[in-house]
Amino acid sequence: MKLTLTIWRQKDPGAKGKFVRYPMDNVNPEMSMLECLDVLNESLAERGEEPVAFEHDCREGICGSCGFMISGVAHGPLPATTVCQLTMRHFKDGEELVLEPWRSRSFPFVKDLVVDRRAFDRIIQAGGYVSVSTGNAPDGNAIPVGKEEADRAMDAAACIGCGACVAACPNGSAALFTGAKIAHLGILPQGQPERDRRAVRMVAQMHAEGFGSCTNIGECTGVCPKEIPLEVIARMNHDYLYGAWRERRQVVTTIAPATDWEFGKK
Amino acid sequence: MSTAVASPRENRAPGFWGSTNGRKAVMAVTGFILFLFVIGHLLGNLQVFDGPVRLNAYGRFLHNLGELLWIVRGILILCVVLHIWATFVLWRRNRDARPIGYQVKKSVASSYADRTMYWSGPIVLAFVIFHLLEFTSGTIHPESRFIPGDVYHNVVAGFSVWWVSAWYIFALILLGMHLRHGLWSMFQSLGLNHPRHTPVLKQAALWIAILITAGYISIPVSVLAGWVR
Amino acid sequence: MKLDAGIPSGPIEQAWDKARFEMKLVNPANKRRHNLIVVGTGLAGGSAAATLGELGYNVRCFCFQDSPRRAHSIAAQGGINAAKNYPNDGDSIYRLFYDTVKGGDFRAREANVYRLAQNSVNIIDQCVAQGVPFAREYGGSLENRSFGGAQVSRTFYARGQTGQQLLLGAYQALERQVDAGQVTMFPRSEMLDLIVVDGKARGIVVRNLVTGKLSVHIADAVILATGGYGNVYYLSTNAKGSNATAIWRAYKRGALFANPCFTQIHPTCIPVSGDYQSKLTLMSESLRNDGRIWVPKQKGDKRPPNQIPEGERDYYLERRYPSFGNLVPRDVASRNAKAVCDEGRGVGETGLGVYLDFSEAMQRLGEETIRERYGNLFDMYQRITDENPYKVPMRIYPAIHYTMGGLWVDYQLQSTIPGLFVLGEANFSDHGANRLGASALMQGLSDGYFVIPYTVGNYLASTKLGKVSETGAEAQAVLTSVQQGVERLLAIPGRRTVDSFHRELGKIVWDDCGMSRTAPGLKDAIGRIRALREEFWQNVNVPGSSNDLNQSLEKAGRVADFLELGELMCMDALERNESCGGHFREEYQTPDGEAQRDDEHFSYVAAWGYTGPGNPPELSREPLEFHYVHPSQRSYK
Structure with a gap:
């Protein structure tokens, strides 16, 4: 099947991001959403472009690494399913999907579809x-x-x-x-x-x-x-x-949220 | 780095009034008091169907409460202020929580009433102000004369104007939607919910909201239809 | 090299007590002065870091994921064994010990396994106290189930998410120590080399995966808990990020690698559906309790399963193993599936699959009972394959699941480099040539909660440690070599992607060093891996730069290590002229096709040492002695 992926590309938090359209001709309906991105990344690497960064690990829906918005819905349209277990057959041939990272002030941006x-x-x-x-x-x-x-x-x-x-x-x-x-x-x-x-x-x-x-x-x-x-x-x-x-008499303290990745600095 | 580092906690946390959960509890409690008023007010108003003598007597009774009336009014005003304050500070925080919005965003689980609380609230507030000016102070009373003390006359005269009734009906439908979300939500905010109760509470909230809205709307509809004159 | 495991003398029941008593202690005030490094935050690493923090050590803990909670222990489904004997069905520490040694096909160290069985009891207590929501009886007591063919019910579980819940328990204990200031957590940080000073492990070099910055971390001891190397095969049930880099770099710095060819293949996974496939999904072993496994009798029979008449089906496990039938152990079931597919009788589009059929069970028990027992698994299968297993038989195929081999460690879990400790799947110690179900979680937590806190203290108290500086010559030399390695990968002007190399490597080891192995196949594989490695360093294409989040670069480094480890696996398999557990050499089988062990010549641990680039590794042998469980032939006929 054919699909168009419109993906948020942004190199780092300081860079300007934009949506880039990637038409895909050979999407197998059995693939998971992440395997579809693997295929895209393989072709990007062959063309000398930088692959799309996305978080993933176990690919069986339990580690919690993966996740992004697919056309406005977190983890895509199938209920109770992470993107790693979401197979492409749930989309229509020719559909255009918009992939965006989680957006939250408390999840600082890292790269492409990856947040902190x-x-x-x-x-x-x-x-x-x-x-x-x-x-x-x-x-x-x-x-x-x-x-x-x-x-x-x-x-x-x-x-x-x-x-x-x-x-x-x-x-x-x-x-x-x-x-x-x-x-x-x-x-x-x-x-x-x-x-x-x-x-x-x-x-x-x-x-x-x-x-x-x-x-x-x-x-x-x-x-x-x-x-x-x-x-x-x-x-x-x-x-x-x-x-x-x-506990009204207890003083409660919190940790300042760290937003950078330079460790060991105070 | 050969000595133990101290705990990294350094910032003092906000207390009850500063926390989002505390403010939601304020919103729930004040919302509940205002809900009690909405019911009491409805029961009073429905006396319009018993004729002018009964309704005007009720009006006089309220006015003769004197200081008590002002205490009640004071509590209600305080609730309104706190309810709005909590809404406003939380709204500002929530807006800041997502500085960059989504290109595409769909809702999957929430109802229309859930998502329109930020609209239904201010409109109902505007309506309440208009309503007070029309029926309590009589400052606005289009196409007829406001007679202090003759509640029945004022009601019938007021609702005979079609756009006054339309505005009233519109605002009450929004109030119904506001209650539909709010009535269930306050249990959630106060932590009085349980998986077994959720469906029951949600159904109950829906029916209470419908009954209240229907009760209020019956008055302008009856006036316009000529059943009450 | 002479390998001494340092097993305490005397009866095995008292070995661990004796060892603990003989250990030197670090007094509380001195613990504060010791820095420790823990790499990996799975069950072993997470529990170790938390416990060492509780004891008062300064711990720095590293993981490559964005949070310690993502380690792949989280994906374990089935459960955790413990010799609690709550069901009163005859279990004991000794029986768990016996089952594990036998299940490992007599290639594990008895004393380690006995300690594991002893600790299993404490693990359950600790996890319950942490708030792990184990399954309960109505009366409030812990529920047990049977697992992996054991004759007693000793498996504790939390739905199908036992690994997740145990890991979250360890993760929460770890976060508590982070809050107390005892543990400093370094997420998105990958260990790329080990720093050895004066023959002792004194630190690591780490790459910050977000900024790309390399940094040196110095400590008094280094603890590796970085998991197994199943991803050598490209397709496995491991997480995509699971890698062997940490243990492989430690191997190259002098730690011995034991039994690399012992890998476990799980028989019930969802088959591969195409070239794009990135990983394999496990279906619980329990399905074999009611499902019947078959393939068509005829080669290349492409009819849908429902149209193949009963007489033309071959229930090959029931035919070959009349007494165990579909319930033969993992290694036997896997090998037979491969054999029928090699004959051309495999099912599905790729021909690599066998049917697991529930129609008979559904007629016998009713669909409702089957739904109750396996409903969630059937749903998962349907979500992935879009086939309804209530209507058509499931298709399954074996997949790489676990690696019993790993860095060689002694009884103290210390590798051949003093000060380098290795825990969990990353070491080789407890499972021999085959691991029983629900034992991996047990081993990870036993090592982390109940072994390392003692043994690391003993090391610190009995070792004189010189001062080492982050800016010293030894540390800087390692840092420079890592830096050069990263730059070298990025500089190759190649055309092929990292994944394509990894896929090709995976196919070589799967075909020749997978479920069944032969001497000519292994020799051929070694040659092909060498050629592939050569090509990799000429022709790999690593896009991007080294100073930001670059997932291609991360993968490239890991695949470079797999390309070396794959060769060592084949060499080890070639050297071991016997069949045992997961290691099946076709030349060594009984007349009826079963694994034939050679205890006379191969009752040892094969530990390989690195001798420099291009040189063949050196083999050391640790003889295995069995004083309690006497080796016998496993038979399932």
Whole structure:
């Protein structure tokens, strides 16, 4: 089949970017979207042009590396699917696809379709864990967890951190990502001791990163490859409101978002 | 680098009032109070169908509340101000969160009502101001005379003007849409939601919004149709 | 070189206790003064960096991905084994140890495997405490399932995403240490060389993948947890970025590479659909519980499967292995699939595939039961192939999945370079010639959480370390050589893309050093790999520059290393004149076509040492002794 890919090309954050049209004649409907880009890149390299940079790794929909907008929808038109598992048969012959990187102030641009999602790491760093050092654990069965609770925690824990929720949200909010981790750990008994502190600190970091606010419209869930439910955001709000009250005397600090890639400088 | 580095945390985080989640909670609570007013106001207004004596008596009753009336008005005004403040600061933040927009952007999951809150809100606000000027202060009362105390007369006279009614109906439909999103959304913002409740809450929000809108609209429609005169 | 694994004497049950007691300790105040480098953030690297940070060391942790959470451990589906014996079905540490040694076809080190089985119990406790949402019974206790043909249920799992959840647990522990200032994280940073000073590993050279800047990092010990080298084959179930560069550069700096030819092929993957194919997707092994595997009896039969009558189908596994049938181990199932396809009886457009048919199971159990058991897998299959497995049989084909070989390490997980420790899939230690299902996660976490924290301390406490500077001559020399390597790649005025070389290399090793190997084939492959490598350095085309994000340059460096490693794999396969586990030499099989081990001559670990460019590598042997599990012939007839 034939397709036209219109792709955002920009060498670095300082350069001026533009859309470039790439007509493709030999697209196999069995290919994944990323394999289609591989084929394009191969031909670009043969012509002496620089290939399109895009993030990818596992190519089975779990690592969360890949992701870009396909004609206005994060990860493309197929629900619950990352671009690496999106096969080309879901497009019509002759269709024109517009490929854009995630756009968010909190995801600084890197190159072509690649952005910097370290903000997510910093949100986890602020409290997305249970503070238990190696060797401190009691027997696995010493902490009973009801099946239903374990399942709900797993629903939230399935998040792959791809950033599609931020990309799709008209407000550029990271509420679904942050809520997913707060819900995962807040549902389980292991997460109870740090529940207030976790919510307050993660929300504070999310704020410091410059993400927008949630308006509860559900665009994030709609594009989420793992279909994380919107209720995780309610859970975050709940834990935050309780936490903000109970921890009102604590001083909460955040990390300044790093935007460059020069390591080791203070 | 042979000594342990200190934790890199250095910036103080905003508290409840500064956080997006806190502001959304403010929006939810004030929205809920305003929703209570919308219901109370509707129940009062529907007395128009009981005739002039009843409605005017209700009007007098409210005016005779004196200081209590002003306390209620004060709370409502505070809610409106806080509701708008929260909206405004969050809107500004959200605008800044995506400095470079998309060439193409499609919505996949949200409804029209969800996406038009930023429009329905200000229009409803404009309507409320107009409404107060028309029926409370009587500053604007086109094509008839405003009689302080004769609520029934003012209502019928006001709605007999077709464009006043049309404007009223339009604004109330927007209010309905605003409520449809807002009623469910406030549970979400206050963290009172649960996967099992979502479908129920969403349905309930839709029907409450429809009933409220229908209730309000029934008044100008009845006036125009000549059922109430 | 004489290889001494340093296994404690005495009964195997007490070996690890004894070793721990004999280890020297670093006191808490001194831990602060030690800098450690961890490369890789998968289950092994992530858990190691987090645990070492908790202990008080200064850790610098590197990964080439944009976040430590993306390491390929995340893709493991099935589960993690532990000898908890919660189901009360007769499991024990000893039984897990026994199964693993036997499953590895008697080519693993007994003491290491025993320690692994011991640690398995603690791993589950640690992960539960971290909040990993393992599957639960209604009563709230942990659920177990059977896996990989084991006779006991000892596999813990979190839906089909066990690897993801375990990795996120380690990643969260790591981020906690980043917040505490104990670990400094360097994402998008690729290790390109090892710095060895006075015979000890003292640092690495790293390329910042965004800015292209090379930098030197000095430490008291270097820990590599960089995963396996399955991507030599181009098509594998590995992530696209998985590479052997870190361990290969360490090999070239003097670490020995053990058993490179031991690679595992997984029988149930979705077949290749065309030349553009970039990776292979695994379908869980559990499908073989109810599916029947067959091909047409006639060569080149292109009829749709539903039109091939029962009498013209060959259920070859059931025919050849009447007692195990479709449930033979991974290596046997894979080899037989290849054999029928080589005969020209393969199915699908490419002829490289066999049918996995559920129609009989659906008649017997009903479609609903099948949907309950395998629904998510069927959905995934349909999403990728657009075929409905409820209506037409699935097509499957084997694919490279895991590499048991890796850098040689002793009982302390230290390589032949003092101060260089190697964890997880990157080392060779625990799986012998074949890995059992649900053991890889166990090994990664055992190494990272429960072995390295002790052994690295012992090394630091018992070794005198001189002062090394980032600007010193040794470090700068390595930096310069890396710099030259990068410039050399960019300067080649070639025409062929990196991927085309990689694809060709993959085809050579897959054909001649894949599921079955022969001496003439391996010799031929060595020649062809050398020629290809020659061509690569003349004719590769690497576009772009070295000072920004250049994915072609990253790939080129990795493929250059694969072109060398591929040759070593073939040499190792050629040298090992026996068949064992994943290594099947056609010359060495029983009359009925099964793998024939030669314990008399080949019961050893083959560890290869680098001797300089152009020189043949030097083989050292570590003899394997079996005091507890006695080698026997595996039979599945």
